[in-house]
Amino acid sequence: MDIISYAAGFAIMxxxxxxxxxxxxxxxxxxxxxxxxIAGFFALGAYTAALLTTQPPDPMLFEDFTFGGNWSEIGxxxxxxxxxxxxxxxxxxxxxxxxxxAIGYVTLRLRDDYLAIATLGIAETVRLFFxxxxxxxxxxxxxxxxxxxxxxxxxxxxxxxxxxxxVLAVLVALFIAVELAxxxxxxxxxxxxxxxxxxxxxxxxxxxxxxxQAFILGAVIMGIGGALFAHNxxxxxxxxFDPLLATFVIWAMLMVGGSGNNRGxxxxxxxxxxxxxxxxxLPGIFEDPNFRFFMIGALIVTVILxxxxxxxxxxxxxxxxxxx
Amino acid sequence: xxxSPPLLQVCDVVKDFGGVRAVDHCSVEIETGGITGLIGPNxxxxxTLFNLVSGAIAPTSGRILFQGRRIEGMMMHETFKLxxxxxxxxxxxxxxxxxxxxxxxxxxxxxxxxxxxxxMMPWRVAREEASIERQALEVLELVNLAHLTNEYAGNLSGxxxxxxxxxxxxxxxxxxxxxxxxxxxxxxxxxxxxxxTILQASVDRDIxxxxxxxxxxxxxxxxxxxIVMANGTVISHGTPTQVQQDPQVLEAYLGGAVSDSS
Ligand SMILES: Nc1ncnc2c1ncn2[C@@H]1O[C@H](COP(=O)(O)OP(=O)(O)OP(=O)(O)O)[C@@H](O)[C@H]1O
Ligand SMILES: [Mg+2]
Numbered sequence: 292m293d294i295i296s297y298a299a300g301f302a303i304m305x306x307x308x309x310x311x312x313x314x315x316x317x318x319x320x321x322x323x324x325x326x327x328x329i330a331g332f333f334a335l336g337a338y339t340a341a342l343l344t345t346q347p348p349d350p351m352l353f354e355d356f357t358f359g360g361n362w363s364e365i366g367x368x369x370x371x372x373x374x375x376x377x378x379x380x381x382x383x384x385x386x387x388x389x390x391x392x393a394i395g396y397v398t399l400r401l402r403d404d405y406l407a408i409a410t411l412g413i414a415e416t417v418r419l420f421f422x423x424x425x426x427x428x429x430x431x432x433x434x435x436x437x438x439x440x441x442x443x444x445x446x447x448x449x450x451x452x453x454x455x456x457x458v459l460a461v462l463v464a465l466f467i468a469v470e471l472a473x474x475x476x477x478x479x480x481x482x483x484x485x486x487x488x489x490x491x492x493x494x495x496x497x498x499x500x501x502x503x504q505a506f507i508l509g510a511v512i513m514g515i516g517g518a519l520f521a522h523n524x525x526x527x528x529x530x531x532f533d534p535l536l537a538t539f540v541i542w543a544m545l546m547v548g549g550s551g552n553n554r555g556x557x558x559x560x561x562x563x564x565x566x567x568x569x570x571x572x573l574p575g576i577f578e579d580p581n582f583r584f585f586m587i588g589a590l591i592v593t594v595i596l597x598x599x600x601x602x603x604x605x606x607x608x609x610x611x612x613x614x615x
Numbered sequence: 616x617x618x619s620p621p622l623l624q625v626c627d628v629v630k631d632f633g634g635v636r637a638v639d640h641c642s643v644e645i646e647t648g649g650i651t652g653l654i655g656p657n658x659x660x661x662x663t664l665f666n667l668v669s670g671a672i673a674p675t676s677g678r679i680l681f682q683g684r685r686i687e688g689m690m691m692h693e694t695f696k697l698x699x700x701x702x703x704x705x706x707x708x709x710x711x712x713x714x715x716x717x718x719x720x721x722x723x724x725x726x727x728x729x730x731x732x733x734x735m736m737p738w739r740v741a742r743e744e745a746s747i748e749r750q751a752l753e754v755l756e757l758v759n760l761a762h763l764t765n766e767y768a769g770n771l772s773g774x775x776x777x778x779x780x781x782x783x784x785x786x787x788x789x790x791x792x793x794x795x796x797x798x799x800x801x802x803x804x805x806x807x808x809x810x811x812t813i814l815q816a817s818v819d820r821d822i823x824x825x826x827x828x829x830x831x832x833x834x835x836x837x838x839x840x841x842i843v844m845a846n847g848t849v850i851s852h853g854t855p856t857q858v859q860q861d862p863q864v865l866e867a868y869l870g871g872a873v874s875d876s877s
Contacts, residue, residue, distance in 0.1 A: 468734060471733040471734060471737070472730060472733050472734070474733070475727050475732060475733035475740055476719075476720075476725045476727030476728045476732075476740065476743075476744065477727060477728050477729065477730050477732065477733065479712075479716060479719065479720055480720065480728055482709065482711070482712055482716075483709050483712065483717075483720050486708075486709035486710055486711055486712060487707050487708070487709055487710075489671070489691075489703075489707055490703070490707035490708065490709060491709075491720075492671075492690065492691035492692050492695075493669070493671075493691050493695070493700070493701060493702075493703070493707070493783075494695070494720050494721045494783065494787075495691075495692050495695035495696060495700075495721065495723045495787065496692055496720075496723075497690075497692045498692070504730055508730065605711065607713060607765070607767070608712075608713060608716055609713070609765050610713075610715050610748060610752070610764050610765055611744070611745065611748060612745075612748055612749065612752060
């Protein structure tokens with residue numbers, strides 16, 4: 292069935308976007324960290340996983356890059372379950388965590404706007420790095436031959452169902468982890484910082500330290516999203532990480548779904564991605580991507596006007612003790 | 616008087632904001648125990664002194680010692696850990712968190728504040744949460760906010776927010792609490808129970824209070840000694856009777872262009 296396989300492809304991308312939306316929910320929804328350079332972590336995560344698992348360059352293909360991790364071919368990991376996939380994801384997560392530590396350490400002590408500028412800067416830096424340093428990842432020609440996870444298991448036309456299962460499993464695991472963390476006292480400190488940093492300090496909390504933790508955890512999740520993305524599209528070029536599709540759309544997802552609510556973050560990802568991809572088949576003006584971006588902008592404004600907290604707003608945490 | 620050093624020592628502290636000298640070579644010592652009143656006309660530098668002591672801002676010059684330890688220039692969470700807790704003249708509540716959450720935030724250290732705690736030891740965190748919640752509900756009872764437990768703090772009235780500020784300090788285990796106008800906007804009938812709560816905390820829990828307050832009647836009844844500030848420095852320090860009879864105090868209140876009516 293064509294429709295069903297299209298739906299699987301759609302759900303894979305929506306699920307990957309939902310991972311980013313969860314990451315942004317830690318940054319912005321819980322802590323109030325204004326990360327407007329999601330594309331940077333997106334690209335870094337995707338390239339890290341791709342470079343480590345792709346085969347070394349082939350001179351016959353005039354490839355410029357000099358390095359391929361080739362993890363997918365390494366024997367000792369050949370346990371029949373494509374362990375390299377998880378190692379690539381872990382490496383992508385660690386790479387994003389380290390970059391977040393560096394940016395956060397420098398900017399999170401300063402006024403809020405410095406983080407915004409720094410994240411915007413890192414997104415552009417990462418993009419230009421992969422564009423200009425051709426030896427790293429083949430520049431604008433892009434990195435292809437990125438391997439499929441469990442690719443030998445089924446025929447290519449049925450592969451999407453396998454990968455959809457993988458993406459949903461990762462999404463559910465991350466959802467549970469983030470939900471637990473944000474509902475815990477740790478998450479309560481983050482929300483206190485979002486509401487009033489000075490009051491959080493006066494309540495004895497090391498605001499800088501908690502902000503750094505939140506920034507790193509969110510970035511790690513974005514790195515995982517990037518890795519999942521790389522093995523889905525299996526072709527990466529700097530142009531893939533366009534700020535509109537790799538930053539703005541994710542913000543739209545969180546705003547529409549409900550900032551501060553993990554379920555909302557996921558719902559928003561599916562809703563916005565559904566509107567974005569669904570409308571491209573409509574005739575006339577909808578064929579213009581700029582118009583569809585405009586439409587998403589209008590959607591955000593409409594949702595914010597009707598339900599300022601998003602479709603599912605942040606939940607109020609009630610006392611557990613039942614009073615008699 | 617014992618031989619132990621004063622709990623808090625402010626030594627020749629200066630704080631400039633651009634051209635404005637908010638605190639001007641101010642020195643003051645506060646002994647352990649009791650409730651000290653800090654009064655003075657508007658703009659005398661009282662709040663600025665609290666900001667300096669708590670670590671919200673760093674002094675331009677001078678030294679501040681808490682239990683004999685230098686604390687000037689520390690961050691607020693560091694002075695908090697030493698047992699120094701303050702409230703704000705203009706309440707700073709976490710608006711989109713409930714009253715209960717505002718209080719449950721405070722106790723330290725909490726195992727659950729480690730990011731992995733909810734993954735690795737959820738039951739331990741749950742037990743800790745239950746006990747913190749019990750403590751918070753008791754404190755809410757004490758400050759007459761129990762009926763607002765699950766309300767968003769941002770929806771409280773001005774006076775209720777003041778009570779929440781006081782409640783926050785009672786959730787910590789402080790040695791010294793700095794209250795900036797705890798009674799402002801709190802109604803007359805609640806005032807008595809507010810004073811009783813502070814008195815009880817100071818006796819039962821060995822908390823040393825310093826209270827900035829414009830309500831002279833409350834100060835005279837609750838506080839001893841009383842410190843009077845004007846123009847960024849201490850102009851009088853003594854028992855309520857001594858302070859009331861000090862001509863400099865009258866001069867400061869009546870002589871200033873802006874005098875305070877209460
Ligand atoms: N952040 C700041 N920047 C500039 N000037 C300030 C700042 N904080 C305080 N001041 C100035 O310092 C002086 C003392 O202010 P402060 O708030 O300490 O007075 P106060 O004694 O608490 O008065 P009130 O009883 O009205 O609360 C005032 O002249 C005020 O304008
Ligand atoms: Mg003041």
